[in-house]
Amino acid sequence: MKRRMLLSFLIVNIFCPLAGAKDLTWIRWDDPPIFIFSGPFKGQGVLDTVEGELRKKLPQYQHKTLEGTVPRVLKEAEGKSQICNAGWLDTPEWSKLFYFSTPVFVIPANGILLPKSRLDEVRNLAPYSLQKFLDSKKSWKLGVGRLYGEGIDEVLIKNNYQKNPQVITISTSLRVHKMLHSNRIQYTLGYPFEAVYYNELLNSKSDFVVHIPVTENSARVEVVVACPKTPWGAKVIADVDRALQNKALLEKFEKGVDRWLSAEDREKLAPARKEFYRKNYPSLK
Template sequence: MKTEPSKLKRLLSVFIHRASGRITLVLLLGLSSSAWAQPKDTLIWLLRDLPPLTIFEGPEKGQGVVDQLMPLLIAGMPQYDHTLMRVNRARGMQMLREESFTCDPSLIWSKEREQWIAFSIPVFRVVSNGLAVRQEDQSVLEPFLVNGEIDLAALLADGSKKLGAVAERSYGQLLDAQLKQAPTNTLTFHYGNDALGSLLQMQRLGRLLGVLGYWPEIRYLARQEHIADKELVFYPVKGTGRYLSTYIGCSNTPQGRQAISEINQLLRTLPHERLAQAYADWLDPERRRDYLEQAKVFFEQQAGQ
């Protein structure tokens, strides 16, 4: 049986139409799958052993405030592959200065750092830095105490006392400025992985009068070094507020700035009360209530801006 030419043309037309539809579908599926298969950018998170924010070892390992924050950040940013990298403060600052896709979840803002770090909105509040000294050295500080606070500028200007600090760490704008103006012989900066613990040991041996830092961190690390709480006294620094904000900072590159934009959106949805309570658990009982109240007021004001 022969097929007429006109009918043959119609059959060919239908076949070509259907075939082209299938080919188009296959191509679309192929393009779609290739798009899904494209590798994600890898975001490197720089973590330091910074109790009570991040805790690398000991019975409280992984229970710090930032330790609890990281799973929330990673889950909220599925567009990236996430890598956690342990670094000391100096190495972390070096990587943030480089053309890399890196972020640090526990930074203090400073105007100087803002030139090369893209900062997020505030993440949570921490107790301001101060000076820890041994009980037996309290009398040495008496000439520099004002209403229970240490006049750090006067102590440094005196030039006869040596203090310890962690290299490349920001202690807040006021303290940073005072440290920059200090005579070089009054400060010992430590660059190692266990910088603060090493400084506390130097203090115990009488090589340092005091160590700068956050009291919850100093107290935690002192215990790791077998230094009892009663052996140390902590003094706030005159002129500093009671609390500081912490921030997430990323390398100031197009990738880093894009990540900060996405992080800010995520931070606005995260439960600040949960992070505040996690931090408050590390404070002395008499400080917890004030901290929680002040943190609540701060973030309510932030939300209204």
């Protein structure tokens, strides 16, 4: 009997190594090209890459997936659920809810997205700001599908965007970009990789959408893994940080970002990437 029990124990632990693993649930939301749930580019999102690679580097966990929304991310963090996400922004406000990893990559920040053909109409507004656009282009419609972080959000709120006739609130990013490509709105806000993604998805070749930075926020942002502010969350973040001390892994993350950046944006990002490594990973060569 004892031999039989010992044999069963060995079989479970040798052939089922995850039997004793702790669960780690990753929450994701459908917001291309951050996460891409469907269509021709399914699974090629910027954070699809980060999450997928981290799963491989954290075999001590049994990884699960939860599909939700950004509000759901916050709700789960407030409830201290054992749920992490592969990409968030480290701000004083969010740090009340989350523990953050060492940054996983650096990207150009949210800015204005508009058709390239309109650039000549706004060159006199440089250096660009959202407030200048709202003040100087009163006949233009701005489409917004979400909030965009510190700096830009303050401008939207200051201009009472939900009741402002210059601003159209649109339910999804896909609708925002369809309206932009069909000239039903003249500009929107977002990351440069959103412009590249929707240019490809909507097959825009003649008048593609471009990104221009704005003065209301930083030129670059660093993205971090976020887990709830609990002892469990602190342990996961410590494990993530150990996994991140790997140049090849970080380069895979960069490749995932570069898939959705133009050659010009990649070139502009190069100095920031050097600083990213110097500041966050000085021991990696």
